[in-house]
Amino acid sequence: MFFNFLMTHRFKLCFLPFLAVIAMKASLLSTQDLHNFYLYLQSNLTSLTIFSISLPLGSTLYIMNRPKPVYLVDFSCYLPPSHLKVSIQKIMHHVRVIRESGAWGKTHENDYLMDFVEKILERSGLGQETYIPEGLHCLPLEQTMAGSRKETEEVILGAVDNLFRNTGISPSDIGILVVNSSTFNPTPSLTSIIVNNYKLRDNVKSLNLGGMGCSAGVIAIEVAKSMLQVHRNTYALVISTENITQNLYLGNNKSMLVTNCLFRTGGAAVLLSNLSKDRKRAKYELVHTVRVHTGGDDLSYGCATQEEDEDGVVGVSLSKDLPMVAARTLKINIATLGPLVLPLSEKLFFFVTFVKKKFFNPKIKHYMPDFKLAFEHFCIHAGGRALIDELEKNLHLSPLHVEASRMTLHRFGNTSSSSIWYELAYTEAKGRMKKGDRIWQIALGSGFKCNSSVWVALRDVKPSPNNPWEDCLHKYPVEIDI
Numbered sequence: 001m002f003f004n005f006l007m008t009h010r011f012k013l014c015f016l017p018f019l020a021v022i023a024m025k026a027s028l029l030s031t032q033d034l035h036n037f038y039l040y041l042q043s044n045l046t047s048l049t050i051f052s053i054s055l056p057l058g059s060t061l062y063i064m065n066r067p068k069p070v071y072l073v074d075f076s077c078y079l080p081p082s083h084l085k086v087s088i089q090k091i092m093h094h095v096r097v098i099r100e101s102g103a104w105g106k107t108h109e110n111d112y113l114m115d116f117v118e119k120i121l122e123r124s125g126l127g128q129e130t131y132i133p134e135g136l137h138c139l140p141l142e143q144t145m146a147g148s149r150k151e152t153e154e155v156i157l158g159a160v161d162n163l164f165r166n167t168g169i170s171p172s173d174i175g176i177l178v179v180n181s182s183t184f185n186p187t188p189s190l191t192s193i194i195v196n197n198y199k200l201r202d203n204v205k206s207l208n209l210g211g212m213g214c215s216a217g218v219i220a221i222e223v224a225k226s227m228l229q230v231h232r233n234t235y236a237l238v239i240s241t242e243n244i245t246q247n248l249y250l251g252n253n254k255s256m257l258v259t260n261c262l263f264r265t266g267g268a269a270v271l272l273s274n275l276s277k278d279r280k281r282a283k284y285e286l287v288h289t290v291r292v293h294t295g296g297d298d299l300s301y302g303c304a305t306q307e308e309d310e311d312g313v314v315g316v317s318l319s320k321d322l323p324m325v326a327a328r329t330l331k332i333n334i335a336t337l338g339p340l341v342l343p344l345s346e347k348l349f350f351f352v353t354f355v356k357k358k359f360f361n362p363k364i365k366h367y368m369p370d371f372k373l374a375f376e377h378f379c380i381h382a383g384g385r386a387l388i389d390e391l392e393k394n395l396h397l398s399p400l401h402v403e404a405s406r407m408t409l410h411r412f413g414n415t416s417s418s419s420i421w422y423e424l425a426y427t428e429a430k431g432r433m434k435k436g437d438r439i440w441q442i443a444l445g446s447g448f449k450c451n452s453s454v455w456v457a458l459r460d461v462k463p464s465p466n467n468p469w470e471d472c473l474h475k476y477p478v479e480i481d482i
Helices: 002-006 009-027 031-043 045-065 088-100 107-123 145-167 188-199 211-230 254-262 321-339 344-359 385-394 404-411 414-430
Strands: 070-079 173-178 204-208 235-242 265-274 284-293 305-308 314-318 377-378 438-445 449-457
Touching: 009 088, 070 145, 070 414, 088 107, 088 314, 107 254, 145 188, 145 235, 145 265, 173 188, 173 211, 188 235, 204 211, 204 344, 211 235, 211 265, 211 414, 211 449, 254 314, 265 414, 284 305, 284 321, 321 344, 321 385, 321 438, 321 449, 377 385, 377 404, 377 414, 385 404, 404 414, 414 438
Parallel strands: 173 204, 173 235, 377 438
Antiparallel strands: 070 265, 070 284, 235 265, 284 449, 305 314, 438 449
16 A cells, blocks of 8 residues: 555655755756656656665664674673681691591502692692682591582672673663583572572573583673674673682592692673663673684593593593694684684785695694784683793794783682683773773683683773782793793
């Protein structure tokens, strides 16, 4: 019926003279030209009508369905109380007492394994003020479900409480909740703990990500981003943490003892928004997320596995293939991310080198693009000293570019998926984050996965209240012995 109306004499009388007047005013047509134009419009009325309807309709559909910007309003990293600090000397004292009591391993292997643990700790890059949960300060150790819950709740609620205080957001404003914790997933879930504690609304969209390793923080961000495209005008709360209490390994397998030396207590809460009004106060805008999962390959799948040792003690085993797998997975991630962020000159160099290697000289080395042209700041997962060293070398970064990662490892240890947020907090605390700066967060984890998130600073970013570095920033950076 609507189309029939458009073809009526009434519509022609109203619509065509209007267009003719506009045309006459715009180009000062003569009377004869105006008459010809009028006849042309009459003969092409159907096409003109379809075009006139399609243009605004298409524009409206585009505006309604285009991806919504995702803003990082603020984030908060958990700072444990000072009585949970632990030095390397205290750790070694605990190890000696536990092994001498016979509660840990075979006594005839004590001296050999003690030397191994001490050597790992001394070379780890960790400082003397990292944190372990309360249950592991006790002798004998308290590795109970209650102790594990207490650790995780203190970390999560401590970070979220501070985030709500800093942003002024009410818990009832949260429409999406994503929590990641790799090895501790009780029932009710961690998301349920948060919903219950803050009395979140009953239609909150909650997800609990488990078993996804140290790279799960970026995965959680991407999941929240995807949900923010579907659920408009809301906030997403993303929480990344790991539990240490339940995952301390008390066996004799050296590949499983390494994690005891590196992992420490920590967690972070991130507030994301798709509300246009939040752009003015947000710190960052999410630009890209890139995920690579090479678990289809058996070496990748088995390089970091939670399993029982020969004595039936559960721990996380790290394979000797881990460095090779990590390098390969990182290379795939870089190949995917590069075209999205690199300037044209770097893309051209990469393409030319690829063609030469493919068709002319296979011995030519792959060209590693200069990512310093794409990013001002790098947040490399503080998984260990060797990992940071390798990425610094392969990406041709300067010591300043990896300072945040090294100092995070020194001050807080490997806090798993939350380490990239402690690094971003360090950069903010140092006053280095300027408007327009681009940040690359790189995280690697079991599976094997390498995930990247890219942010851009929307303003000169100052550290939020209760930044985890505010009481010790004057000590950093520190020189780390090789």
